[in-house]
Amino acid sequence: MFVIPEGFKERYSQIVDDPEAFLASLERLTPKSFRVNSLKASAEEVKARFESYDMTVRQMPWYGDAFVSENPDVGSTLEHCLGWIYIQELVSMLPPLLVREELGSASWVLDGCAAPGSKTTEMAAIMQNRGTIVANDLDYSRIRALKFNLEKVGALNTMITNRNLLDFPENQFDVVILDAPCTSEGTMRKSGAMFTNWSPTEIPKYSRIQKAMIVKSFDLLRPGGSMVYSTCTFAPEENEEVVDWLLKNRQDAKLETITVEGMKLSEGITGWEGKEYDSRVKLARHVWPHHNDTGGFFMAKVTR
Amino acid sequence: MREEKLDVTGVRDNVLDYLTGRFGLPRSLFDEYSFYLTSKERIYLGPKSVPNNVRIVTIGLMVARATGPIKPTTNLLQVFGRHVKKNIVSLGKEQAISFLKGEDVRLSQPGDASEGYVLVKYLDYPLGCALLKANALKNMLPKAKRLSVKYI
Numbered sequence: 001m002f003v004i005p006e007g008f009k010e011r012y013s014q015i016v017d018d019p020e021a022f023l024a025s026l027e028r029l030t031p032k033s034f035r036v037n038s039l040k041a042s043a044e045e046v047k048a049r050f051e052s053y054d055m056t057v058r059q060m061p062w063y064g065d066a067f068v069s070e071n072p073d074v075g076s077t078l079e080h081c082l083g084w085i086y087i088q089e090l091v092s093m094l095p096p097l098l099v100r101e102e103l104g105s106a107s108w109v110l111d112g113c114a115a116p117g118s119k120t121t122e123m124a125a126i127m128q129n130r131g132t133i134v135a136n137d138l139d140y141s142r143i144r145a146l147k148f149n150l151e152k153v154g155a156l157n158t159m160i161t162n163r164n165l166l167d168f169p170e171n172q173f174d175v176v177i178l179d180a181p182c183t184s185e186g187t188m189r190k191s192g193a194m195f196t197n198w199s200p201t202e203i204p205k206y207s208r209i210q211k212a213m214i215v216k217s218f219d220l221l222r223p224g225g226s227m228v229y230s231t232c233t234f235a236p237e238e239n240e241e242v243v244d245w246l247l248k249n250r251q252d253a254k255l256e257t258i259t260v261e262g263m264k265l266s267e268g269i270t271g272w273e274g275k276e277y278d279s280r281v282k283l284a285r286h287v288w289p290h291h292n293d294t295g296g297f298f299m300a301k302v303t304r
Numbered sequence: 305m306r307e308e309k310l311d312v313t314g315v316r317d318n319v320l321d322y323l324t325g326r327f328g329l330p331r332s333l334f335d336e337y338s339f340y341l342t343s344k345e346r347i348y349l350g351p352k353s354v355p356n357n358v359r360i361v362t363i364g365l366m367v368a369r370a371t372g373p374i375k376p377t378t379n380l381l382q383v384f385g386r387h388v389k390k391n392i393v394s395l396g397k398e399q400a401i402s403f404l405k406g407e408d409v410r411l412s413q414p415g416d417a418s419e420g421y422v423l424v425k426y427l428d429y430p431l432g433c434a435l436l437k438a439n440a441l442k443n444m445l446p447k448a449k450r451l452s453v454k455y456i
Contacts, residue, residue: 040382053455076454081404082382082429107353130336132351134358147362148448154383156337157351159363169357 002027005198008185012234015269016288025290030189034074034085035093036065037153038125041084043067049079061262065125066093083152088118091186091287091297095177095228096122098258098301102226106174107131112165112217115142117149119177124155136161136168166212172222180210182231182238186296189289200235207237211245218250221304226256230299234286236272239298243268243284244277246302255283256301264291268300315339319347319367322374327381327423328389337364345370349380378432378445381423385430391417393424393436397456400426403434406450409441426456 004023013019036043043064050057055073060066068090079085096103096119103109103126111120114135123133135150135158137143143162150158161168165178183202188195214229221227229246231238246253258265268284270277284300316339323329340348340363350364367380381388399409403424417436424431424441432449434441 055455073454076452078404078426078429078453078456081449081451081453082431084429132353134355143361151365151379154365154379156349156364156383159350159354160361161358162361163358169355171355171357 002195004195007200008195008198011200015234015236015272016290017266018290021290022288025293026189028189030089030187030289030295031068031070031293032072032074032087033066033068033090034080034087035063035122035125036067037084037086037121038065039129039154040082041079046079046085050077053077060090062260063093063097066090083154086118086121086149086153088122089187090292090294091232092118092179092295093122094260094287094297094299095119095179095230096126097260098228098299099175099177099226100126102175103127108171108173108222109133109175110168110171110173110177110217110220111135112168112176112178112213113137113181114146114160115139116145119179120146120158121149121153121155123175123177124150124153124157127157129154129156131157133158134161134173135159136163136165138162138164166216168216168220171220172225173220174222174225176217176221176225176227177230178213178217178227179230180206180213180238180242182206182210182233183235184232185234186232186287186289186298189295203235203237206233207235207241210238210242214242214246215249218246218253218302218304223252223304225304227302227304228299229302230297232295232297234296234298236269239286239300240268240270240272240277240281240284241275243281243300243302247278247280252304254303255280256303257283258285258299258301263287266291268298315341315347315370319374322368323376326391326421327376327384329384329387333384333387339367340364341370375444376421376433378449381433382430385423385425386428388423388430391420391422391436393417393422393434393441395424395426395431397426400431401453401456403431403441403443404445404451404453404456406443406445406447408443409434411439411441414439
């Protein structure tokens with residue numbers, strides 16, 4: 001049975017605008033979504049093909065390649081089989097979008113925690129296979145899925161590395177994407193089972209790793225480069241506090257304003273459980289599940 | 305992975321000669337990429353610039369084997385399928401479904417393609433690579449890509 005723990009309700013009722021709507025949204029499954037892989041097909045082609053299958057798909061106003069479909073059979077289409085579409089949660093499509101312009105002219109890109117490849121494949125599409133994307137992941141068991149997905153979409157501008165990001169050799173990337181390992185509270189909509197394991201005790205452990213990772217990722221940026229830090233969790237310790245840590249430790253880090261036209265985003269919070277954060281963390285954004293019917297997400301755009 | 309670029313060894317020319325000769329792919333499609341040879345004698349097509357201070361697990365797409373006659377991969381033909389000008393075999397719906405399951409396909413009538421590796425298509429979809437011989441397609445889809453497709 002789907003039960004949201006009391007501790008969870010208490011924690012987040014303090015920071016969401018509408019706790020009731022927030023909690024209600026968690027009891028529904030996240031809509032099935034996919035992204036058109038523009039390395040192989042266009043949104044128009046895919047839309048027309050899905051119409052011919054009598055499958056209803058809805059194009060997202062904030063990203064022409066993003067679609068939602070209530071049909072459970074999206075994965076059994078020829079388009080999916082051939083890598084014309086990539087099944088991906090809507091919010092997971094956001095980090096590459098925030099640096100879409102930079103990616104257009106980037107020659108050197110790092111995806112710090114790349115497996116299974118959702119963001120790497122999206123960036124390869126935005127870059128139209130130009131430049132170089134280093135898709136790194138620490139976990140060797142996940143590299144296989146990453147390789148499979150990169151091949152499936154036809155990515156030619158990628159190379160895979162299997163390093164602890166914290167030991168990644170010195171480099172000067174134009175763009176870095178750090179979709180950090182996290183407690184994944186924002187994905188709990190998908191499966192109620194995850195809530196049975198929910199406990200805030202895991203949060204500090206992740207927060208420590210994320211702080212080390214965000215600083216390291218920033219150090220891998222060239223001056224003038226752009227970076228996106230993101231998580232799929234609600235915990236401010238893994239979000240605002242991590243961005244605050246970067247601002248405290250790197251004077252040349254600048255937070256950028258984030259807008260995604262057609263999607264409702266919420267400002268970062270500047271304090272949590274007695275801690276005060278740098279007021280600039282307001283520029284970071286939460287995506288709350290009840291605002292756009294998506295999973296939960298957090299993102300900050302940083303330039304050097 | 306041997307981080308050795310093949311551009312200078314003549315292998316790049318061998319692969320490109322094959323792809324332009326057999327499939328009519330324009331050489332310019334490959335201008336932005338380098339060919340790499342792995343320790344398992346496989347040829348990969350990947351980005352031109354790679355960092356020299358980190359070990360690479362894999363790069364770009366495997367496009368062919370370096371030993372024996374060149375055999376193109378399905379991944380390669382899916383990416384560049386829309387630029388392929390010759391040695392194409394187009395299938396009907398039922399045959400396409402069989403092909404995607406990994407089955408060999410007997411053709412009812414000979415087409416324009418000559419014996420050897422061909423691009424298999426359904427409508428405008430490049431499905432993959434097959435070996436055409438005696439009016440039949442020998443399926444070359446890797447096992448992981450063999451799928452039962454419901455909507456086609």
